[in-house]
Structures are given as structure tokens and as C-alpha cells.
Amino acid sequence: PHNTAIVYEETSLSYQALNKRANQLARLLIKSGVKVETMVPLCLDRSLEMIIAILAVLKTGGAYVPIDPELPIKRKEHIIKDTKARLVLSYSALVDELPSRVMKLICLDEPGHYNHLPDSNLNTEMTSRNLAYVIYTSGSTGAPKGVMVEHKSLNNLSQVQRSYFDYNTKTNSLQFM
DSSP states (O other), rough: SSEEEEETEEEEEEEHHHHHHHHHHHHHHTTTTTOOEEEEEEEOOOSHHHHHHHHHHHHOOEEEEOTTTSSOOOHHHHHHHHHTTTTTEEEEGGGGSOOOTTEEEETTSSTSSSSSSSSSSSOOOOOOSSSSEEEEEEETTTSSEEEEEHHHHHHHHHHHHHHTTTTOTTTTOEEEO
């Protein structure tokens, strides 16, 4: 639990700290209505907060939907509308870059949103067939299309990687999601 889980620029988090922060954010998401297979767009730059947000959404049983902050607002609007998202995770600096339709916006850079919530692990009822994330492609017609990925698929990928690369307790691996 005290080993380094993630390093971004000059900041790092241990596995324990990462887990606790993700649990706290997951509790806020649950209070905000996120449940199994709720799609939660993440309009975030690469950061520690992005990793915390991904884990938090997964802990709720929801499916995260990455949205590049650099995308045109029309594309962001399409993705948010297509996912029927009621909640978006982002930063306060990006508020003007998001469509006005967002029903609820949680800005991860505003202190006090969730750091007061319990940090213990959650017990979420979900299966390997539930969605883990939805990634939008450009689509052959030019309209973005969501590709849905289940937990089972992620597990299969990690099992193949584990056997192929002969992982052990000293092995580090970068996982793309």
C-alpha cells in the first residue's frame, strides 16, 4: 500500500493514497446518482486527478467516457448528449469549453468536494459484463461513435499481458485505458 502507484510531474501517490482518494470521489459520484453502467464523461487533461477519476467511476460500477479537452465544443456536446450523461467531471478552467447542457459539473480542482467523505472501500454490485468505459472514434461517417468496453475485456487483456510478459511482484506496467 505504501509503494508508489503513480507519478505525474513532481507529484506521486502511493497505492493506499490513490485508493482512498478514488473511494472518496466514488462516494460523491454515488451521491450524485452514478450507479452501475452510468456513463460519466471525464473532460480532463492527463493528471493525477484523471487517474483518480477513472478509478472512482469504475468503483461505482459506472463507465468512464474520456473527452479530450482540446476537442471542439460541438464534438464534446455530441458525446455528452449521446451518453445521456447527467454529470461531467472536469476542471473549473474548462467550464467555458463544455456545452451548456451539462446538468451537473464536478470540478476536481475545487477543494472540499469530496475530501471529507469516508475513504474506505466500496462494495458495488457489478459483473464482468458491465461497461468499464466508452471511447469515441471518429466514425466512418464522420460522426463520433462510442465503442463500449466491458470489464471482462479489460481483464482478458491484462491476463494476456501478464502471461506474455511474465509479471511478478517487482514488475511495473503502464496500462492504457
